């Protein structure tokens with residue numbers, strides 16, 4: 001049986017990984033500044049993470065959500081401490097799309113409305129409502145397109161107000177920093193107005209922190225810089241450092257009832273253990289401080305490279321914008337300098353999404369390689 005061929009693949013086979021490095025079957029070492037698409041938060045195969053997961057697996061790996069699982073409450077408590085989001089309740093699932101799907105569904109249950117507003121260039125995942133709220137017609141099947149979604153220019157308050165005033169919008173869903181779309185972030189004034197409009201028109205505000213959350217920007221959640229209080233916060237990627245786990249934080253004005261949401265795998269013992277190990281490591285190794293320090297260093301270094309026209313994003317969710325498509329540059333970095341980087345919908349943008357444990361010496365290796373790769377492009 002062949003694989004359903006949906007992924008264009010680099011010809012590299014990682015068999016081992018440690019912190020910011022990945023190794024192929026020949027033992028070649030790659031510097032991972034992509035973090036498996038913003039997933040690796042505390043470094044590949046972190047000893048705390050490996051130890052806790054091994055121990056948990058030896059005890060109990062899984063049982064359904066029909067029994068007591070104290071790890072879920074432990075995770076909720078730890079999340080409260082690390083994020084400072086004291087008000088919220090936690091629902092656990094398995095992926096980013098699933099987190100957003102549940103967030104949108106919950107907003108619709110709560111408001112009894114059906115329309116969603118999303119922003120141009122947004123990416124929220126590939127399940128039904130999440131993909132309908134994703135600005136990419138190529139991945140929206142006719143069955144998804146039945147959902148009522150309106151796309152507004154990121155930052156356009158006037159257009160937003162007009163749509164909300166009709167009274168049928170259950171949720172505005174927004175990434176605080178657009179990931180796949182290309183690292184755009186709106187102003188604090190914009191987010192605050194969105195929050196106020198939601199209150200005015202009985203709409204819920206969903207912050208999609210699937211990529212930007214769990215410390216990637218140096219704040220635990222990216223929205224925290226803007227001083228807003230979303231009604232639902234979705235998270236995934238960095239949460240499990242590679243173990244599939246996602247979740248939503250839910251404002252207590254949204255009431256739970258038995259059966260309202262549910263999942264077989266969500267919140268299982270291994271998933272909770274992975275997320276607990278991530279939080280513990282972020283705290284113990286003061287990784288949020290490291291994000292700030294390395295981000296400042298990185299931005300300073302790349303600002304000296306004249307080919308880079310703009311540095312976008314925050315923390316360790318960064319984009320380097322050139323005035324040419326970066327596809328070849330990315331290939332040069334991976335095949336000749338053994339450095340993984342990311343791309344985005346903006347073909348001129350090279351994305352940098354390393355583990356939050358990355359150090360200055362790794363940045364130096366990248367800067368050196370990038371400078372050489374750019375020299376080659378000139379020839």
Ligand SMILES: Cc1ncc(COP(=O)(O)O)c(C=O)c1O
Pocket residue numbers: 095096097098100123124125126175179180208209210211212236237
């Ligand atoms: C902001 C954002 N939301 C949702 C998703 C979907 O997450 P998943 O692929 O885990 O379903 C992604 C994935 O890239 C994302 O970047």
